[in-house]
Amino acid sequence: MVNLEDYESEFIPKHRKKSKKKSKKSDHKHLYEPCLVHWLIQDSSHIMKGERCSVCGKIGDVNFFETEPVEGKPRLCKLLGGKEILEKYPDLDIYDYETGEQIEK
Numbered sequence: 001m002v003n004l005e006d007y008e009s010e011f012i013p014k015h016r017k018k019s020k021k022k023s024k025k026s027d028h029k030h031l032y033e034p035c036l037v038h039w040l041i042q043d044s045s046h047i048m049k050g051e052r053c054s055v056c057g058k059i060g061d062v063n064f065f066e067t068e069p070v071e072g073k074p075r076l077c078k079l080l081g082g083k084e085i086l087e088k089y090p091d092l093d094i095y096d097y098e099t100g101e102q103i104e105k
């Protein structure tokens with residue numbers, strides 16, 4: 001018979017806290033508010049519209065492909081780049097997707 005408590009204390013390190021914030025289980029309903037998300041993908045940075053919990057800072061859904069109708073061409077949409085996203089939402093703060101830290105514009 002293996003005592004599970006002994007097993008855990010022996011094989012699972014006590015200091016498991018990876019990061020103070022992230023290891024915490026959320027005890028609230030996330031309150032998502034619109035924001036911009038900075039995401040570094042293969043060394044190129046992207047700015048996307050997303051949402052972030054104003055309570056714990058968790059990044060929620062991110063809109064990877066934001067499109068906008070092309071003027072004068074009703075059936076066409078163009079993909080918005082980071083610069084256009086920034087121009088479209090000048091009031092929103094930018095947060096890093098990985099760290100959740102706010103990024104200066």
Ligand SMILES: [Zn+2]
Nearest residue numbers: 030053055056
């Ligand atoms: Zn939250």
